[in-house]
Amino acid sequence: MESENRYHPGLYRWSVLLACGTLLLVVAGAMVTSRDAGLSVPDWPLSYGKLMPQMEGGILYEHGHRMIATTVGLLTIVSLVWIFRVDRRAWLRKLAVVALLAVIVQGVLGGLTVLLLLPWWISSSHATLAQLFFSTTVAMALFTSRPWLAGASPIPEQPEYPIRFASLAAPIVIVGQLFLGAAVRHKAIGSIYHICGAPLVAGVVFWVSMRILQHYAPNRELVFGAKALMTITLVQIFLGIAAYMTRIAYADAVQPMPLMVTFTVLHVAVGALTLATSVILAILVRRNLGATVAMPAMTAEAISARS
Amino acid sequence: MSEWKLKPVPTAKPFFLLIFLLAGCGNTTPPSPERGKTALPEGHVDPVTAGTITGRILFHGTPPVMPVIDMSSNPSCQREHKGQVRAQTVVVNSNGTLRNAFVWIKSGLPPAHWSPPAETVKLAQNGCIYEPHVEGIMVGQQLEILNDDPVNHNVHAESQINAAWNISEPPRAEHSFRKFTAPEVLIPVSCSVHPWMRSYLGVVPHPFFAVSGEDGTFTIPVVPPGTYTIEVVHEKLGKKEGTVTLTPGGSATLDFTYGI
Numbered sequence: 001m002e003s004e005n006r007y008h009p010g011l012y013r014w015s016v017l018l019a020c021g022t023l024l025l026v027v028a029g030a031m032v033t034s035r036d037a038g039l040s041v042p043d044w045p046l047s048y049g050k051l052m053p054q055m056e057g058g059i060l061y062e063h064g065h066r067m068i069a070t071t072v073g074l075l076t077i078v079s080l081v082w083i084f085r086v087d088r089r090a091w092l093r094k095l096a097v098v099a100l101l102a103v104i105v106q107g108v109l110g111g112l113t114v115l116l117l118l119p120w121w122i123s124s125s126h127a128t129l130a131q132l133f134f135s136t137t138v139a140m141a142l143f144t145s146r147p148w149l150a151g152a153s154p155i156p157e158q159p160e161y162p163i164r165f166a167s168l169a170a171p172i173v174i175v176g177q178l179f180l181g182a183a184v185r186h187k188a189i190g191s192i193y194h195i196c197g198a199p200l201v202a203g204v205v206f207w208v209s210m211r212i213l214q215h216y217a218p219n220r221e222l223v224f225g226a227k228a229l230m231t232i233t234l235v236q237i238f239l240g241i242a243a244y245m246t247r248i249a250y251a252d253a254v255q256p257m258p259l260m261v262t263f264t265v266l267h268v269a270v271g272a273l274t275l276a277t278s279v280i281l282a283i284l285v286r287r288n289l290g291a292t293v294a295m296p297a298m299t300a301e302a303i304s305a306r307s
Numbered sequence: 308m309s310e311w312k313l314k315p316v317p318t319a320k321p322f323f324l325l326i327f328l329l330a331g332c333g334n335t336t337p338p339s340p341e342r343g344k345t346a347l348p349e350g351h352v353d354p355v356t357a358g359t360i361t362g363r364i365l366f367h368g369t370p371p372v373m374p375v376i377d378m379s380s381n382p383s384c385q386r387e388h389k390g391q392v393r394a395q396t397v398v399v400n401s402n403g404t405l406r407n408a409f410v411w412i413k414s415g416l417p418p419a420h421w422s423p424p425a426e427t428v429k430l431a432q433n434g435c436i437y438e439p440h441v442e443g444i445m446v447g448q449q450l451e452i453l454n455d456d457p458v459n460h461n462v463h464a465e466s467q468i469n470a471a472w473n474i475s476e477p478p479r480a481e482h483s484f485r486k487f488t489a490p491e492v493l494i495p496v497s498c499s500v501h502p503w504m505r506s507y508l509g510v511v512p513h514p515f516f517a518v519s520g521e522d523g524t525f526t527i528p529v530v531p532p533g534t535y536t537i538e539v540v541h542e543k544l545g546k547k548e549g550t551v552t553l554t555p556g557g558s559a560t561l562d563f564t565y566g567i
Contacts, residue, residue, distance in 0.1 A: 040499035042461050042473045054459055054478075057381050057500040117463070117471050254374055254394040255503040 005089060007146045011082050015141040018075045022134045023272060025072050028065040029130055030268035033185050034261040037061040038118050044111040069107060076103045079140065092143055099140065102133045120188035127182035128175065131272050135171075138276040139283060153221050157289040161215040163208070167285040170208050170229070170278040177201045178271055185264075191244065198240060205233045205278065212285075219288055225281035232274050239267040350419035350513060352531050356555040360527040364408040364519040364539060367566035370399035376503045378435065383458045384501060387434030394503065395440045396543050397567075404523020405565055407441040408541045409493055409509040411516035412527070413548065415535035421513040423448035427484070430496065430506060432460050432476065437496065437506035441542070443516040444508055446490055452476065452483040458500070465495040469510065492540050507542050532557070539563045 032038055040058030047053040047063045055063060080096040087093065109126040116122060142148055157164055180194040209226035216222050246260040253260075373393040378385040398406040423445040431438045431453045444450055454460050454476040462483070463473040468491040474483055487494070487510040498504035509516055517525040532555040540546050544565045551559045 036502045037499050039463050039473050040461055042463075042475045048459055048475050048477060056383065056458055058461075058498075058502065059459060059500055062499075117473055252374075252396075254376060254396065254505075 005087055005149055007149045008086050008144065011079075011086060012141065012144045012146070014075070014079060014082060015137070015144045018072070018079050019134070019137040019141045021068070021072045021075055022130075022137045023269065025065070025068045026130050026134055026272045027265055027269050028061070028068045029127065030265040031261070032058075032061045032065050033123075033127075034264045035061050035256045038123070039114065041066075041114065044114045066110075069110065073103050073107060076100050076137075083140075083144075087144070089143075092140075095136065095140060095143070099133065099136050102129060102136060106130060106133060118186065120183060120186040123186040124179060124182035124188065127185070127268075128179045131178050131275050132175065134272045135276040135279040139279060142280055142283065147221075152287050153219055155216055155219040155222070155288050158215050161211055163211055163216065163285055164289050166211065167208055167282040169204050171275060171282055173197075173201045173204045174271075174275045174278050178275060181268075181271065191247075195240075195244070198237065202233060202237060205229055205274075208281075212281075221284050221288060222281070225277065225284050229274070229277045229281055232270060232277050236267065236270045236274050239263060239270055243267040347418055347420040350416075350421035352529050354529065356532055357529045358532060358553040358556055359558040360412075360515075360530055360535070360537065360551055360553060360561065361524065361558065362410070362537075362561040362563065363524050364405040364410075364541075365523070365562055365564040366399045366403055366405045367564055369567070371397050371567060373397065378501075378503075381435065381458070381501060383456065384435035387456070392434075392436065397541075398440075400521055400523050402523060404519065405541065405544070406519055406521060406523065407507075408519040408525070408539050408544075408563070408565075409441055409443060409507065409516065410519065410525045410527065410537060410539045411443065411492065411509060411511050412513065412530070413536045413538040415533055416513060416515070416531070417533075419513075421445065424514070427451035429453060430462075430508075432456055432462075432498075432504070435460075435498075435501045435504060437498075437504055439506070439518070441493070441507045441509070441518050443518060444487065444510055445514060446488065446510060446512045447486055450485045450487070450508070452485065454478065454480050460498050460500055460504070463497050463499060464508070465497060466491055467494075469494065492538070493542060495542075505542075509540065537561055541565065 035058060037058030037060075041047045041053065041062045043049065045066075047059070047066065053059055053063055076099055080100050083096045084093055106126065106129050109122055109129065113119070113123045113126050177194065177197045177200075180189070180197050183189045184191045184194045209230045212219075212222050212226040243260070243263040243266075246257070246263050250257040250260045373396060376392045376394060378388070378392070395407060400406055427449040428442060428444040429451045430442070433455055435456060435458070452462055452474075457478045459478060460476040461473055462476055464471055464485070466472075466487070468489050469487045472485065474485075476483060487508075490510055490512045492509040492511065493507040494510060496506040496508060509518075515527050515530055517527050519525045530553055532553050534550065534552045537549050537551055538546060539548075544567075547563045547565070549561045549563060551561045553559045
């Protein structure tokens with residue numbers, strides 16, 4: 001019973017910190033790839049046999065990425081312990097365990113990609129798992145937030161416009177598109193596959209979002225989520241075009257050019273935000289559709305929070 | 308305490324037998340690192356009949372202007388240079404010839420095993436630039452990697468046929484040594500710490516190769532007489548082939564032309 005759980009401001013803020021740290025980690029990882037710095041530190045887990053090598057050139061990005069990853073790993077461990085101490089929701093505890101396992105696997109994949117000299121399938125899996133882990137941390141922040149603990153905002157599902165399963169389509173196609181993008185960045189496939197995937201993803205995202213806006217307008221949570229997803233997707237399409245154009249413009253450059261790096265890194269970061277938003281929207285859809293009114297079971301604190 | 312004593316495992320013997328049998332499956336010949344080499348006669352050139360293959364790598368068209376390398380974020384590298392450093396992707400000499408093209412005898416030599424010389428082929432890192440930019444090395448010959456810079460480098464051989472490797476080279480580290488086991492032309496060598504650093508190695512099974520220099524010419528000396536296919540490989544402009552016949556004690560000339 002969610003109503004048995006009190007809102008813990010500290011845990012919520014910690015979860016938000018974890019999510020922000022993970023987004024920073026995704027940005028740092030994108031910087032490593034965009035600057036071709038993935039192999040600048042040949043050894044792992046140490047860097048040039050040290051905990052702290054001379055931070056110059058590609059080492060700054062690669063070792064910086066490792067330092068942020070270590071920090072995120074520690075944040076995840078604390079998050080797990082905190083949830084087990086104060087939160088009684090078994091599924092949230094399981095999610096915290098999954099998050100810790102994911103961050104461990106992610107670290108191992110990162111190490112393997114260095115030691116095995118960037119095999120595309122390990123590097124792409126590393127990049128995709130990073131995005132999934134970010135969505136997990138955002139979901140954890142949602143689940144520990146005051147609005148979530150205050151209860152659902154029920155709205156009946158309209159049989160002629162079902163949305164419960166349709167909303168899952170968006171995160172699924174986005175994950176596929178993110179994997180294709182990672183495979184392009186790691187030179188496994190041509191960019192044409194990722195480019196062709198973009199209209200499909202945009203179509204699914206706008207179809208789901210428009211259905212919510214047209215037929216579930218009374219639910220403010222869903223409407224906000226749908227609008228956010230559409231906006232972020234539009235930004236992402238623009239960034240994708242910009243990243244592609246700059247990559248073509250600087251195809252013969254002898255070193256990564258700042259404009260190309262900037263647009264590519266932003267494209268990766270906003271890709272993570274797109275996935276996270278679609279996941280949150282799918283979660284809210286499943287929570288609110290058909291949910292019973294939970295008001296009587298809510299605590300006084302929760303009621304005041306909603307008002 | 309005696310109950311904690313380890314007991315012999317009764318299944319250990321069949322287990323090791325199984326491993327032994329599995330290890331032998333599919334490989335009836337005992338592995339030998341020298342296998343294949345001993346089947347061929349040792350390569351030898353008679354100095355009396357040996358000749359020389361020379362030529363030029365010409366470039367037609369407007370020479371491209373190579374971009375200036377931006378080392379501003381790496382002061383240690385920048386300090387090593389007085390002026391601007393340009394990329395060496397396509398270097399056209401003042402006489403209209405092309406520098407840094409790798410030339411080698413691709414086919415035509417009688418089957419033989421050519422032992423690599425004891426001398427090492429040196430790849431230096433000076434001012435965060437590889438020197439030389441292109442060079443040849445024989446299969447089995449030692450590549451000696453030097454780092455005279457005050458910064459860390461990694462050296463990544465991006466080979467496709469040989470096993471790829473990536474090693475760290477701390478500032479003014481002891482020299483590293485590597486060998487290649489199979490012919491491969493060209494292998495890019497790169498540094499991810501300084502992404503502009505790029506060099507190319509032509510790994511060949513014999514000593515008959517050269518790299519075009521500042522005058523755009525190449526010379527392959529002490530070649531046995533015969534008819535050969537000569538291949539020239541450029542990192543950016545690609546490959547070209549030509550045929551040449553070398554008479555005993557004579558010399559042959561073959562020019563190649565590239566353009567953009």
